[in-house]
Structure formats: structure tokens, C-alpha cells
Amino acid sequence: MSEEKKMFLEALRRKFKESPEEKQTKFYIYDGWKQSKRKREFVEAAQKIAKERTVPFYNPDLHLGGIPLGQRVLMPYRLSGTDIYCEGDDLHFINNAAMQQMWHDIRRTVIVGLDAAHTVLQKRLGKEVTPETVNHYLEVLNHALPGAAVVQEHMVETHPGLVSDSYVKVFTGDDELADEIDDRFLIDINKEFPAEHAAQLKAAIGKRIYQVCRMPTLVAMTCDGGTMSRWAAMQISMSMINAYKLMAGEAAVGEFAFAAKHAEVIEMGTLMPWRRARGPNEPGGIPLGYMADICQASRVKPDDPVWVALESISMAAVLYDQFWFGSYMSGGVGFTQYATCTYTDNILDDFCYYGAEYVKKKYGGFAKAKPSWDVINDVATEVTLYGLEQYERYPALMETHFGGSQRAAVVAAGAGVSVSLVTGHSTAGINGWYLSQLLHKEEMGRLGFYGYDCQDQCGSANSFSWRSDEGLPFNLRGVNYPNYALNVGHQSAYCGIVSAAHGGRGDAWTTNPLIKVAFADKDLKFDFTHPRLCFGKGALREFMPAGERDLIIPSH
């Protein structure tokens, strides 16, 4: 990629006063934390709170026994693919409402098939099921799902103003049936997806009909992931009783509950084993391929699988690295600094587009080469060397990714995404990632931290293994896969490797067409078509989330 086209240069020029090529600078002259507007704000707020609560609070002068943060430039970050700059603090999920909402929107989603219930109604109870009865049922469920009564007398209910983001919609691959569904309830595949993708999705879904239930964000915030399908199942069963005039408690009602809780339910995340014990719908149980499908960027630019992969990478970085590893698994605040490397300053973008251009020129386009050692070695090596050389040509770039794990993640992500693009095969892509890590270690003589290096040096050996005790098809792996359970900084790129393989092939989805369609929903609070832009809005404090409690707290 020619000098003027390097995508990261503009951000580097904004982050540092000196030219990105300059090898020397001045340190220790920036007045510590006071150089940061955000940290000044933190200090002002903390001093006020400390006075009110009388317990000491945030005080950055306690850092390192009196040597505060900011002995070097506390650099700003550009949200990749956007013109938004923010401070690093704005990308911690506690400080970013868009990041919180992305997670809540995923967690509070449950997909439940309607066909089993309809079969019970028709064959067991002799009830008629028509588009009209389905529309009526959906109206009842939109009343009940947020927390309202539909059958019993003298019930307490939730304030609609607190649960306004809770609703149910449906989708089907059957155009005729879709035409009969009230538009207010329908996720219309034909309208939401490019024609080619819509055709693929409808063929995969067929005549079946699925509900997409969104539980209230407040429930997602106050209960656990396992609550979601239970909440949905209870309200679905009660709405069935109401809509189809059933006896409350007859044996057939148990079938609705069974279908909604087990037989027809698709959780976003699976249960975790005891050593990482969590219920369903927690970040640790969400497969990489589901994350790639939850991202909706492919609806916007189906012909730019690199951009699509980068958008999905940003979501995976926030959910897997910042939420899951950074808080659920480790505690502390350090992981944000690390995880942002894949979605800031257009650095990974540059490496991936370099790889895309390389494979287009050499192999004639995406998904044009069968996976082979020649192709994996060629593409992964070239993109790895390119990435490492950029760090060495531009000291400002090296300083931006000042931790080896950041560089290892970004370089290998570029290599893995590029191998996925050229082969259309995510297993080849992940193998390219591991080759990149080994090359990186020998080139620089260093890689990441202990845990990082451990998993990447044994990763080649499990990349092709599909035996159940050792591996999975790559799309179905996630942070719950044994070798990835401590693998911070990797999963974001892994999601991109899945995305790029299928994007390169022109696929409408990567792993599950139902997940893809369920998030093609303009009424979600988080914009899954432009996650990086949305995170940027969160950083600028321009994102309005759900789950606010103003209605039930004193005015403030």
C-alpha cells in the first residue's frame, strides 16, 4: 500500500505532535493526568463526591506513589472507519452507553419457533391457526412480554415507560405468509437484506416462522442471561392461553412452555461449564459465528467483506475482550486499553485492506483459491511481514500499540482475515492467524504476555482439529472453547476471521440464518449495521440507551 494511502497515518498525526516517522520525542513534560480533559473531569467529580460521602475516592495522584499517569502523551483514539476521536477512557464500557446497550440488546434477545406451538394448537387441540390468529397472538404478546398480565386477575405489572424497548416480532422465509403478517410485527427479509442475501436466507428458513423476543433492557441489567428465555417462555405461554382461549393449566399448555423454554428456543449464548459457571445468554457462551451473524454490516456493504469483518471485530472486541475477559473473568480495568487496538486508528483496517488487495491481485479475487499450505503460507506470511514492517517504519504506530499483545492481535488478525478472504474458509483463516503468531515471535523476538504466547504457540496444533474433546468447527468456537478460555485479545479477530470467510464467498450469513435475521431490526437500540460508529457516539455521549429509571427515582 503506497505511503499516501496508509489508512492509519491521519490518526497518528492527530495523536502525536511529531511526524509518525520520528524516532525521538520528549517525555515527562505533559503535566501528568492534567493533560487529559476526561481525567480532569473525573477528578472534579470525585472530589465533589468524596466530600459528600466522606469516604476517600478517585485520586490519580496516588498512582505509583505520586507519579501520576501521563508521563507520556495520553493519546486520543479514532474510532476506525469513522471521523470520531475520543479519549481512551471513553471506550471503557462503564463510560460508554452504546457498548452497554450492544450487550443488553444481544443478551435480551431470544428466538422462539412458533411451529411446534401451532402444531399443538391444530393437531392436539383442534384449534384453527391463521394469519389473523397469529397477528392477534402477537398483539397480545407485545402487551405481555414487557411485563403485563393477560390471564390472571389482580396482577402487578411493569411501567411501560421503563420497558418500552421490549417487544416481539416474527420472520419467515415464506413470502406469502410474510405478506399476511401485520407489518408492525414483521422483520421483512426482502426489505432488510440485499436481494441475493434475502434469497439465501429465505431458502434456509423455508416456511417456518420464528418469534424474536426482546426482553426489557432493565431486566437484562438486573437479572442474568438465563432469565431471558424464562421470561419469554412465561409470557409466550400466557399469551397463547389468552389468544387461543385455552384452559390455563391444561396439559397442552405445558407443550407451549416446553417449546418456548427448550424445543424451539435459540439462546444467544449456551451454558458454560462449572469452572466458568454462567447461565445461557452470557458473553462466554456466544459462539464466534453467532457474533459474526449478529453484526449486520453485511446488509450495508455486502460487496466489502473487509469492512464487514472489521465491524464485527469491533463488536467482538467489546463483548468478548472488554466485558467477558476484562470483567467477568478477570476483574479490573486493564483490558480496555488492550482490546481497543482492533477497532481504533484504522490500523487493522490498513492491514486487512492490504491483504485484500494482495489476494485480489494474486489470486483473482475473494474465495478463489482452495485452502492449501501454499496459499496459507503465502498470504499469512505476506500480511504478517507487512504489518510488522509498518510498526518499524512508523514509530508512532509502534507507540500507539505499545503492548506486544496489541501488535500480535492486530498483525495476526490481518493475516487471518486475509487467508479467510482468499480461501472463503474460516479454518484456513485461523490457521493463518497461528502462522502469523509464530512468524511474529521470530521476527520481533517477542510476542504478547505469558498467556497470549502460551495459546498461540500451541494453536497451530488445534486449528484443524475437530474432535469433540479438542476442537470444534471454527465458527462454533468461542471464549468457552478450552484453548481460548484465557485468550484475551484474540476473539475479536476470530470473529472477523469467520466473517471474512463467508463475506468473501458472498454468503448472507456465517453460522445461523435465524440469528442473522433476528438482528435485522431497526427498532433495536444499538445500531448493529454500524457498530463502530455507534461506539463512537457512545464515546461522545450522543447515544441514548434503554433501561433508564428516571420514572421511578427522584428528579435529579
Add this chain to the structure above:
Amino acid sequence: MVDYKPQYYPGGSKIAANRRKYIDPKYTLRKLRTISDDDLVRLMGHRVPGEAYKSVHPPLEELGEPACPIRELVEPTPGAKAGDRIRYIQFTDSVYFAPLTPYMRAWMGHMRYRGVDIGVLSGRVPLEARERDLEKVAKDLVETEIFDPARVGIRGATVHGHALRLDENGLMFDALRRFQYDKNKGEVVYVKDQVGVPLDRPIYVGKPIPEEELRRITSQFRVDGEPFRNDAELIQFVQRIHMLRTEAGFDPNKVKDI
């Protein structure tokens, strides 16, 4: 038993040759400076010079060890014999042509010294050993060509700096400012020990190694030095290792002709 001749490191480049040299224990590291035993003890900060070594168990002779074939095979180090505490020295090596990289520092240490536990991260390499053994090893690590006063740091904590640009004097960034450049003497001087506790008097560790010399002795590939891309033998070696690991992980029976 078949004669075994260690190969140490593959590659046809000057950098690969330097790597082989440092790992090979038969190569004597060039001594460039002298740091007194007491100053080294102060820099590490584990004990006061002259203070007796603290012990975590009685000397092995007094302890009485169980019958064990491994114990018979392995001669304990002096520190282990005496029952010393395990303490550490930790280094940060700049990406700008420092003599060693973290992996080199570990491989070199494992080949040259007994009784050491070395960790590798991108920005620091801790070496732990029994205290009197550590002091002996540390002497080598600080007095010889593998230590550049400007681009190698002795840092127990807050190691941040290996990937940052250099300061106006060519020194690696150090948030704790443990070391400074004395312009009058042209030397680097430590004013704090490795965890940042101020020293009662400064310790001079010598002049920075000139850039040209660093480029000659470094074990780091760099595109503005000797590029990795040019060492085809090393790249092919890594690719082959990766292929063998991958195929063996898939099915060990499929791997032939190793």
C-alpha cells in the same frame, strides 16, 4: 547415545547469527563495564549490601533430603544449598536495536545459567533465582555487551517503554525515571532501584552503546536494519514448524518425513 550437536537457531542472516552466538554458552559475552557487587545489590534492592542472605529453609546439608535419583543427578546451586530466598531481576529491552529481545534473553539465560526461572512478555523479562545465584547471573547481564544503558532498563515494575520512541538523549521511556542521562559525563545513571525506590547515591552504568555498534550486535530484525523478510531460510523454517504442528494436531499418523 548418539552425539548431539546443538544447532541453537536457524537462519542465514546476520541477526540469526547473533542469536546463535548469544544462545551458545561457549561464546563468552564481551565485558563492557564494571558495576561493583554492592551497586548491583543496591540496584536490585532485595538486601542491603553486606547484609546476610535471608533463607527460606535450612542448608540442604542440615535439612537431610529424601532418597531421590533426581537429587542425585542434579547438583544444587550454591543458593539452593544455602537455602536462599528466590528473588528477581527484570529487564525491559527497547525495540530500537537493543542487543536482546525477550525471547533471546530467555533462551540465552536457560542455556547459560542453572537454577533460573525466566518469564517472557513483550515488554519485560523477569529472571528469578536463589538470591546469591541471582547476583552472579545479574553481574553477567549488566556488565556485558547484552546490556545497553540507554535501551535496556532494569525495571521491577511499571516497565512501560519498550515500544515507545526514545527521548531526546536516546534513552528508553521510563515512567518512574529510574535512570537519567548525565550530559556532563555522557553516561547513564540510575537514581532509583528496579522498583523505583530512590537510591542513597546514584549508580553510573556507563555510556550508551553507539547506534552503529548496536545495529551490529542486535538480535532484532527490523525493516530499517536487517529485515526479517530477507531471511528466507528462517521464514521457511517457521512455516515448516507450523505445518507440522497443524498436521500432527489433526492426525499424528499423517505426518511423514520429519
